[in-house]
Amino acid sequence: MREFSLPALYEVPTDGNLTDLIRRNASQHPDVAVMGRKDGGVWTDVTAKEFLAEVRGVAKGLIAAGVGVGDRVALLSRTRYEWVLLDFAIWSAGAVTVPVYETSSPEQIQWILGDSGASLALVESAAHEAAVESVRANLPELRGVRQIEAGAVARLTAEGADVSDELLDERMSAAHADDPATIVYTSGTTGRPKGCVLTHRAFFAECGNVVERLGPLFRTGESSVLLFLPAAHVFGRLIEVASVMAPIRLGCLPDIKTLTDELASFRPTLILGVPRVFEKVYNSARAKAQADGKGKIFDKAAHTAIA
Template sequence: MREFSLPALYEVPSDGNLTDLIRRNASQHPDVAVMGRKADGVWTDVTAKEFLAEVRGVAKGLIAAGVGVGDRVALLSRTRYEWVLLDFAIWSAGAVTVPVYETSSPEQIRWILGDSGASLAVVESAAHRASVESVRDGLPELKGLWQIEDDAIAALTASGAEVTDETLDARMSAATADDPATIVYTSGTTGRPKGCVLTHRAFFAECGNVVERLKPLFRTGESSVLLFLPAAHVFGRLIEVASVMAPIRLGCLPDIKTLTDELASFRPTLILGVPRVFEKVYNSARAKAQADGKGKIFDKAAHTAIAYSRALATPQGPSLGLKLKHRIFDKLVFSKLRAVLGGRGEYAISGGAPLGERLGHFFRGIGFTVLEGYGLTESCAATAFNPWDRPKIGTVGQPLPGSVVRIADDGEVLLHGEHVFTGYWNNESATAEALADGWFHTGDIGTLDEDGYLAITGRKKEILVTAGGKNVAPAVIEDRIRAHALVAECMVVGDGRPFVGALVTLDEEFLGRWASEHGKPAGTTAAALREDPELLAEVQRAVDDGNAAVSKAESVRKFRVLASQFTEEAGHITPSLKLKRNVVAKDFADEIEAIYAK
């Protein structure tokens, strides 16, 4: 058993709640832009004073609508300015926010609203309203339903005009640090989602220590972040609250399809994302270079960036020759890549899945360091992250200051700290299992090095055991295979089987480019190419790269390219892009059997 901790850098208030942040900002930084709002194609600033005024107006409307202290209010919307506004308005009314993914099915909506006992829901669109209405008969406690795209903000503000400032002030002070701020339902990789109860204290401990440890990334009046991940996910909430706590300018992007354009117009200093986002940036840049006849130059530049980053971690640092090569490629390639990312940023934060050592070195080598972290809904997002001044690529960093990470005898990662959830809503048995002996049992397998840097090597419940008795952690090889531009998703199989296999889906964007470069008919689909010898050879190269990271007994011996994608709609992946292995295994059982057919 091994454990590591760092002293707290932020003193959690003994009382109070998250609404104290917006009141403090309006008092101490009234004219500082704390939000960016997109209207008519133009980003406009919202100052701390203006944001507080808008929050108060909406909060009064919620009170007038019957929302009481401790009531649960569901919020179903894409990531947008109104999401953040409503989140703080719900807290200002003394209530508890229950986020719902905007891609949720009516059955999922019914479960979350019903289990949480939501008394009111705010949705984004008419389609969302229809989904709620379709299950409303099973939601007897739901008394009100408002729609953002039907002027909910203006309507709530108008309806609360008669609520006095004294009434609102009392509501804003009603919740204590140990009261629930939100109930975030887990993505549900197995079974029904469970509601994680996160208190105001948990967010103070989490965001306060993140901001203090990453101080150069959160400079008031200078720094900015563009949030394009789901605000309903705890990772998005971390950035929302941390941005307000700092405070720095926060912009929200509902549609990731316009990400490149919005990075150029918003020009954030800090970017956060999941590994797939950074893989896409790399693969898109490489594909464009190849299409322009500059593929060899790009590959040489990438090799230089990785070598330069690796040298930074050595006592002697980069050699003079490597520094010269790096300077040349910075003008030719690296500066252009940084421009694609907005041109102002030097750091990004990545979570949700392992980034991969190669990609981590590439980005640091081009002057854009991706700080990898690790966390769960139950840990209020990041429970470990790489410090800006001492990142160790290939790890998820050191524990959140003020918390403890322990590696149990069986390798499981255990957590302790004020940022950890207090339990699952209405689920005492699951709470007792997860919070045994005062430690949160993550279900992840990991190691701690001598400096307290954590590495995650797999999931305790996802370990495959082949017929030969070999334990296989799927994540390691899956991440390497998925790094190939042609691969969208990869799922390793082989539990109880004679060898390890894999299901592979193709990235539709890069499939079109690959097909054109290899003389395949325009518009050729994955279904048409899944048996193509050239395509199979290319996927085999991705598999070979993945196999290089593991032992022979753990390597993928056979794979199947699928004709379709793993989709959130079909239940194959969660909104945070985690595989629901049991669902994939069931839906593609025939493909798995084909791998092991004689």
């Protein structure tokens, strides 16, 4: 077997957790746009200072809702701004995120929430909430369900208004590098999905070396990435954390069907995906060019790009 390796370029912190990233960003780059959020059909910027404030507000709400240090919190949603916000809020409350694919069946949801011991489920839509409720009788550890589209973020922020900054700061520092950050479940093609425990240190090591090795692609204040892969998948999650680590502007796209249009409106400098997605974008663009009578020019441009 041939092996190939490269020396590590990033020195993983001896301790700490992923919430250190958003606190550092707010301190060192307070007015830099680190997120892009779709409001009324238009992309608007969220600065590092604003993002930290939103995360802290939601994290206080999770604490007020009874989420404790080390608790598992399920996150069932498409890839959207609130996914990233809630992910960091869960970590800020000292808890562990359990992502669930938004296409999961009630049976799959029951298995993942039950196996992980999730105490709270954050879901995107009424359909997701109904799916969780349909199996809730079999989930004795699940204490509550909150729906994003029903105002969960605003409600949690309001409920956490009386939680002190001091308590939140303690919670944000509760997890250590080798503590679990998330439990990502496999697809279940070889039996029931298996929970893979990933620590804060694992994310630091992986994302830190990506950002260091591909430094010119991660320029703070200049670079941006549009995340259209499922945030429930570990690859999508690595893109999320690497973007925050850099930091660069991160946009989230819930519906891949609108990818071509959103690439034009968000204008990312960096795209990370899988071959199937790029093939679809290419085929869609080529079909449009042919319909507009520009097929030959498109093909010549493609040949030039390959060369």
